[in-house]
Amino acid sequence: MNALLWLVPGLPAAAGAVLALSGVRSRRAAVTITLTVAALTLVLTTGFAVGQSTVRTPFLAKADLALGMDPLAGVVGVAVVVVAVLVLVFAGADVTESPARFGGLMLLFVAAVLTTVAARTLPTLILGWEVMGATSYALIGFDWRRPAAVTGGVVAFVTTRTADLGLYLAAGAALAGGGTLDLARMSDVAEPWRTVVAAGIAAAAIGKAAQLPFTFWISRAMEGPSPVSALLHSAAMVAMGGYLLLRVPELLARTPVVGTTVAWIGALTTVGLGLVALAQRDVKQVLAASTSAQLGFVVLAAGLGGVSAGVGQLLAHAATKALLFLAAGAWLSALGTRRLSALRGVARRWPLLGALATVGLLSLAGIAPLSLWAGKEGVLAVALSTTSSRISSEGGWPLYLLGLLGTALSAAYAGRVLQIIWSGRSPETDRWDEFEPGTRRIEPAMWPPLILLALAAVALGVLALPAVSDPLAAAVGGPHPAEGVVELIGSAGLALVVTAIAWRRTAVAERRPVRSTRPTRLLLDWFGLERAARAGLVAPVDRLAGLLARFDDRMLDAGVETAAGRTVALAGAAARFDRSDLDGLVEGLGRAVRRLARLARRPQTGQIHQYYLQSAAVVIVVAVLLIVIG
């Protein structure tokens, strides 16, 4: 029974790979297969979500391939697959090109996410983690004819892989410091290796979660199809960054430097990307920046050890953001645009979709009692508890206030979008169809996923009830401080007030032409981080590569060629020497020997008396020599 756990990632992986490579042409067949496999995966995952189970098989030395389910993995795993199924239903109506390739890649992606969720050892984690990255590349660049889409995939993959190197580093450090690659035992690794392990894992997580300074990849990733964004950038890929940090609370607690840094990065991303979201003019860019910002709360919670708070925020965000990305996708299909000014009043045109999107936006704004309000409250409570408790050095008021500011910003950008979609002013219709030809209708198949996700975005508000949050905290662990009534009402009120102000200001601003100031340009450009990375990292590497390639051709290879040429020249010289000089020398030697020989022949006259004379002379010479030497 337990061995069936392999099927949780194994089934979608195998089916996805076969489907993607099969070349099935029929859209109906491809969609049916995809949905069937996704539904089966959901059943399997749900089956394993309750209770503990582990499977292992030998993989590398010191590192098995191991999957395990526990409450944390179960909750997140089920959430991922539920969102995946809903998104695939939506995509069945939305993605018309290469349905087999799309479905196959999505299933492979889900398999990679489930591997990541259930991974018990570092190699298993990296397997899921990097395949997730590779399939996200293929999904973002799904429409390969558009260069921007492919570039989006490349930027996403290369940026997240830069951060992923941390996992390889962590594996090496873990081997050196403890000889084990089991994730659960990372906190037992000996120092100084433990800090390296923690820093490496944190770097990879922060990259995937699109936190500062890696945020820019998610902006580029918006070039992918909307269903892809709805899965990858809500419940799955970015969420896995937060999840990984929630997976290793002991490690972060035992490396306070890393834990605190992580919390700060989360808090700063919440604020910084909140500002970015406020400045965007494209609905998907707003949603992307807000994904980073909302994940910032998860990362903040994880840095402070608040596992259950982080999980709550993760789930609330998954439902809310999947809903919003699908709504944006439905508008994109219908009107062919993502531009906010062209989506003006879109909620009035399709009121049901508008209402559903409104639910999502209100949740995003942190309006009580919706899900993201509950999620953020949990995180803020953890941050607040650090201001008074023993761990004040790690967190304290600055983190709490940043979190509060992030909450206000969420309300601001959500309120802005809300006003725009309900605006009575006419949209810029000349921008319609700028991205793709719009159908001017909402496909019926899109409704069930939208409605179910909206229900989830509302229902997960129960996370604020102790009756729900206490058992969750007991199951997944982590401190679970209750917020005071003042803070609860205060932040809920703050969200409400800021949303209202944002609505009002947007309505006013609409009547004025948009002024582009330096700060807004910087925010519109996501702080220019991608340009900075290109200018500061990619370009120098390219220059170095070019330099080395020239060195390789003109110096190294030319050196070898020259050496070979010189050798040939030397051989030529030797040949000449051989012909003229050496040969001459030999000939000369020969002549000299012949002369000597003639000389030597002279005494051999054949006459005895002359021989005697010669003998006598030799004897005399020898005698004289002996006398001299002796």
Add this chain to the structure above:
Amino acid sequence: MLSLIIFLPLVVGLLLCVVRLPDLVARWVWVVTALAEFVLVVTLWVTARPGSSGLWAEEQLRWIPSVGVSYHVGVDGLSLPLLGLTAVIFVAAAAYAFAQHDRPRLYAAVNLFLQSTCFGLFAAQDLILFFVFFDLSIVAMYLVIARWGHGATHRRSALKFFLYTFLGSLALLGAFIGLFVASNPHTFDMVALAAHPPLVGRPGAATLVIVLLLIGLAVKTPTVPFHTWLPPAHTDAPTVGSLVLAAVLLKMGTYGFVRIAMPMLPESWRQWSWVIIVVGVVSVLYGALVALAQTDLKRTIAYTSVNHMGYVVLGVGVAGLTARSDEVARQIAVTGAVTQMVSHGLITGALFLLAGTFWERRQSYALDDYGGLARSAPRLTAMFGLAAFASLGLPGFSGFVAEFQIFTGSIALAPVTAVALLGILITAGLFLRALQRVFTGPQRGASVDFADLSPHEVLAAGLLLVPAVAIGLVPRPLLAVITPAAQTLIRQLGG
């Protein structure tokens, strides 16, 4: 059995030279022989068990007893994976070359001869036998490039390949003679030399021998700065020649490290390990960077070979580090290095096969000549994409299994080697860029009406990618063979 594996292709090759078979029959003869070899190697893998000397399927015959030379062959966990690789590669080669039209009978004969030399080298347990196969493989590859190569300069490239690697082999011969002279009793037998390493306690002579050995093997591997013969040889070689050159011939260099240099000169290896590590890391980074700057598909792949073989050198280099007395990490690094030899053969082999289809259709490897190829050649796109991700070390493919072990082992032993991690980042960048340039975007240039892969081309590349995935997901059967050999090697290396 082993001798049959070694000489069967040679005999068939000679027959093909003599008997004037029709082309089609000659092609089939090659395919069947390659398949038979594959079956034989699998049988050997499954049935053979180590004998008293630790070798499997050992055979020894008197050859030149006066100087301690014998025909001594046998395999162990270091050579068996490479025999397996060779068998797979030549099946793929025969399948790919099925549509070859330029003197197919002689082509098959030369390649069969080449296959014999490869098997012979990996099975050799005598230095002179090793040397003979080493040089004969160079001769065979020279013939392949010079006679069947393409491009304006292929004869020159072939000559460069021949002279450069031949020079390397002379350095090897010098080292072998040094080992022979220093051994007591004098012998060229590799088992005897590994059991009783000569030159222990004679640092001067040992230095001379290891320097000769390292240079000879570095040329063949190749490592920076001895790699410049590789790109022209690959660019101008016929596709199957590139395949065999990258997949099998390069391994002769790295195989020499683990088979000869490490066990026979353990003391010197430990002393020189930092030099070897630096050469490995430089090859990793330099190879990746220079590959990034290339504009020719085959040259790009050729330089990634320098990068990938750099990981092998890094892995065997750190195995000589004894300061931390971490035997497990050393053994993991060596296991990774041997795995990488197999993995690189499969993955880079697949890349060269697929790159070959570009030349066969359009006589150009220039990246800029193509664009949007995914429209006309979806099968090629899918396979090239898979091979590229495998080459950039994506988990699920064999490259990850190899490189992960090399990285963890070497970072644990020498944290500074973590800088080699940048290699997998740069290769990721360069492959994704190449994929984007060639396969995506609007269709243009030579991509228009580009014929997609034919069945035999899909088959040939698939024969390499399937084992790469199998090893990537279920590495145990391979590692179970390599790991004991790596343990033995670390024991021989001492420290």
